[in-house]
Amino acid sequence: MESHRGKAWRFEDHVDTDQIIPAERLVAENLSKMNEFVFEKVRPGMAQKINKGDIILAGKNFGCGSSREHAPRSLIQAGVSCIIAESFARIFFRNSLNVGLLLVECKVDASEGDDIEVIPKAGKVINHSTGEEFNFPQYPEFVSELVAAGGLMSLIKEGRF
Amino acid sequence: MSKGKTIAEKILSDKSGVDAYAGQIVNAQVDYVMVNDVTGPIAFREFEELGMEPVRERMVLIPDHYVPNKDVASAEQAKEMREFARRWGIDNYFEVGRSGVCHQLMVDEGFAAPGRLIVGADSHTCTYGGLGAFSTGVGSTEAAAVFATGRLWFKVPESIKVNIKGSFRPGVGGKDLIIRIITDIGVDGATYKAFEFSGDISAVPVSDRLTIANMAIEAGGKAGIFPCDEMTEEYIKETVRGEWTSYEADPDAVYSAELEYDLSELEPMVAYPHLPENGRPVSEADVKIDQAWLGSCTNGRIEDLRIAAEVIKGRKVHPDVRFIVVPASPRVFNQAMAEGLLAIFMDAGAYVSGPTCGACLGGHMGILAAGERCVASTNRNFIGRMGHKDSEVYLAGPGVVAASAVAGKIVNPEKLEEVF
Numbered sequence: 392m393e394s395h396r397g398k399a400w401r402f403e404d405h406v407d408t409d410q411i412i413p414a415e416r417l418v419a420e421n422l423s424k425m426n427e428f429v430f431e432k433v434r435p436g437m438a439q440k441i442n443k444g445d446i447i448l449a450g451k452n453f454g455c456g457s458s459r460e461h462a463p464r465s466l467i468q469a470g471v472s473c474i475i476a477e478s479f480a481r482i483f484f485r486n487s488l489n490v491g492l493l494l495v496e497c498k499v500d501a502s503e504g505d506d507i508e509v510i511p512k513a514g515k516v517i518n519h520s521t522g523e524e525f526n527f528p529q530y531p532e533f534v535s536e537l538v539a540a541g542g543l544m545s546l547i548k549e550g551r552f
Numbered sequence: 553m554s555k556g557k558t559i560a561e562k563i564l565s566d567k568s569g570v571d572a573y574a575g576q577i578v579n580a581q582v583d584y585v586m587v588n589d590v591t592g593p594i595a596f597r598e599f600e601e602l603g604m605e606p607v608r609e610r611m612v613l614i615p616d617h618y619v620p621n622k623d624v625a626s627a628e629q630a631k632e633m634r635e636f637a638r639r640w641g642i643d644n645y646f647e648v649g650r651s652g653v654c655h656q657l658m659v660d661e662g663f664a665a666p667g668r669l670i671v672g673a674d675s676h677t678c679t680y681g682g683l684g685a686f687s688t689g690v691g692s693t694e695a696a697a698v699f700a701t702g703r704l705w706f707k708v709p710e711s712i713k714v715n716i717k718g719s720f721r722p723g724v725g726g727k728d729l730i731i732r733i734i735t736d737i738g739v740d741g742a743t744y745k746a747f748e749f750s751g752d753i754s755a756v757p758v759s760d761r762l763t764i765a766n767m768a769i770e771a772g773g774k775a776g777i778f779p780c781d782e783m784t785e786e787y788i789k790e791t792v793r794g795e796w797t798s799y800e801a802d803p804d805a806v807y808s809a810e811l812e813y814d815l816s817e818l819e820p821m822v823a824y825p826h827l828p829e830n831g832r833p834v835s836e837a838d839v840k841i842d843q844a845w846l847g848s849c850t851n852g853r854i855e856d857l858r859i860a861a862e863v864i865k866g867r868k869v870h871p872d873v874r875f876i877v878v879p880a881s882p883r884v885f886n887q888a889m890a891e892g893l894l895a896i897f898m899d900a901g902a903y904v905s906g907p908t909c910g911a912c913l914g915g916h917m918g919i920l921a922a923g924e925r926c927v928a929s930t931n932r933n934f935i936g937r938m939g940h941k942d943s944e945v946y947l948a949g950p951g952v953v954a955a956s957a958v959a960g961k962i963v964n965p966e967k968l969e970e971v972f
C-alpha cells in the first residue's frame with residue numbers, strides 16, 4: 392500500500408500562506424525555484440534542510456490567508472510529501488488537491504524530527520519514533536476522485552468535468 | 553415541501569440547476585472569474601495546456617499587486633498577463649491607469665452585483681458579498697478550469713447568521729464590526745462557512761458592507777453575504793453591467809450558528825499583530841507608530857477617504873510618521889481629487905499614490921523595516937505581511953489610521969480633539 396515516510400517538521404496553529412512563501416517571492420520567474428523560499432521569514436534555513444519525503448505537522452487552520460497556489464506548489468518543490476494538521480484553511484485545501492499535495496486532517500502527537508509514516512488508503516499515521524498510531528477519515532467521494540485523477544486539470548483533460 | 557434556504561444555498565442552487573443544501577457538492581455556472589498579476593501566470597499556463605477555447609466575456613484580468621511594475625521580475629509578470637489578454641482576445645483586461653485594486657475594480661466596473669456567482673484567484677474575492685453576490689477566492693488552477701469550462705465545483709457552505717441591530721456611533725464603522733466578529737469567533741471560526749448578515753442592515757452603508765464581506769476570509773469564511781436592498785441598488789445603479797438577481801433567505805432557512813451584534817455597543821477596534829483575531833478597543837491601545845497606511849480592498853474606497861480626510865483636515869502628520877494614502881481605484885482617485893480630499897492629505901504632509909495593492913501585501917511603496925510599526929486600513933497583519941519579519945502591522949478603520957498619523961501613536965479620532 393502506498394505510504395509516505397519522512398521526518399516531521401512541527402508547526403503550531405494558523406500557519407498562513409505569507410509564512411509558507413512571502414508575497415515578495417511571487418513573481419513568475421520564481422515559479423521553478425519556489426522551494427528556496429519556503430518558511431524563509433519564520434524558519435530561516437529550513438528550506439535547505441528539508442529532505443524529500445519530509446512531513447509537516449501542524450495545528451489548526453494550516454494554510455490560512457491568501458489564495459496563492461504558490462504555497463502548496465512551493466512545499467511540493469521543497470520535497471514535502473504530506474501535511475498533517477488538525478484542520479486546513481479552505482482555499483489552501485482546494486489548491487493542494489489540484490497540485491497533488493497530500494493533506495491529512497488528523498491530530499497527531501509527535502515532536503520535531505520524529506519519523507512519521509502516512510498510509511492514505513488505510514487512513515493511518517504511524518509515529519515510528521514513539522510507536523503510536525493515529526487514524527483519520529477518508530475524503531468524501533468526489534474529493535477522493537479528484538485526488539485520484541491528479542486534480543481538476545486532469546479531470547478536464549479526460550473530459551470528466 | 554422543500555426546506556427553507558439561505559442566500560448561499562439559493563444562489564448555488566440556481567447556478568447549478570440542483571436543489572442544493574449545505575454539505576452538497578455542486579457543479580455551478582460561474583458569472584465571472586478574475587485573476588490578478590500574481591495569480592494569473594499560473595492560471596494562464598495551466599489553461600493553455602488544455603488546448604481549449606476560453607469563456608472570454610466572463611474573464612476579468614486585473615494587474616494590481618506589483619503594478620506599476622516595481623522591478624524587472626514584476627514587469628515580466630505583468631507582460632505575461634498583457635500578452636495572454638491579447639493572444640486570447642480578452643476585453644476585460646485593465647491596463648495600468650485604468651486598473652486598481654482588483655476587488656474595487658470589480659465593483660467599479662460593474663462585474664460584482666447581487667445574486668452573481670463570482671470566483672477570483674485572490675482570497676478577498678469574498679468582498680462582493682457586500683452587494684449580495686456569492687463570491688469566493690479560489691486558486692490559479694481552479695481559475696484556469698473556469699476559463700476553459702465556465703464552471704467550477706463548490707461545496708455548498710453552511711451559513712452563520714449575523715443579526716445586526718442598532719446603529720454605529722460616530723467614528724465607528726464596518727471595519728470595527730468585522731474585527732470584533734473575528735476576535736469573537738477566531739481566525740478559523742467560520743472555516744468552510746458563509747456569513748449571512750441580516751436584521752437591520754440599513755444601518756450599515758454599502759461601503760461598510762464591502763469592508764465586512766472583504767474580511768470574511770480572515771475568519772476562514774468562504775463568503776460573507778448581505779442581502780440586496782434599496783441601498784445596494786442605489787450603490788450599483790450607475791456602474792453595474794447586465795442583469796442581476798436579488799435573493800433573500802427563507803424564514804425557515806437553517807443556520808449552523810447565529811450571532812447578534814448591537815452596533816451601538818461597538819467602539820473603534822484595532823487588531824494587534826500577528827492575527828486579525830487579536831482585536832482590542834482602540835481605547836486600550838498604547839502603540840507608537842512609524843507609518844500609517846490608508847488604502848486596500850478593505851478600506852480604500854471614497855467613503856473611507858472622506859472619513860480620514862475629515863479627521864486630518866487642518867492638522868499635520870506627526871513628524872516621526874509617514875502617512876501613505878492609496879485610493880483603491882481610478883474612480884476613487886478621481887472622486888477624491890474632485891472633492892479636494894487628496895489636497896487635504898497632501899497639505900497634512902501625507903504621501904498620496906495612484907491605485908495599487910502596493911504595501912498591503914508587502915509588495916512595494918511603503919515596505920516596513922525591522923522593528924517598524926504600521927497602523928493600516930488593510931485586512932492582514934501576519935508576520936512580515938508589510939515587510940521585514942520583525943515589523944508589525946495593526947489593523948484599524950480609516951478614522952483611527954488618520955488620527956494615528958497625526959498623533960504618532962494609535963488613537964481614537966475623538967482623542968485627537970483633546971491633544972492636537
Ligand code: SF4
Nearest residue numbers: 653848849909912913
Ligand atoms: S489590497 Fe491587499 S488584500 Fe486587497 S487584493 Fe490587494 S494585496 Fe490583497
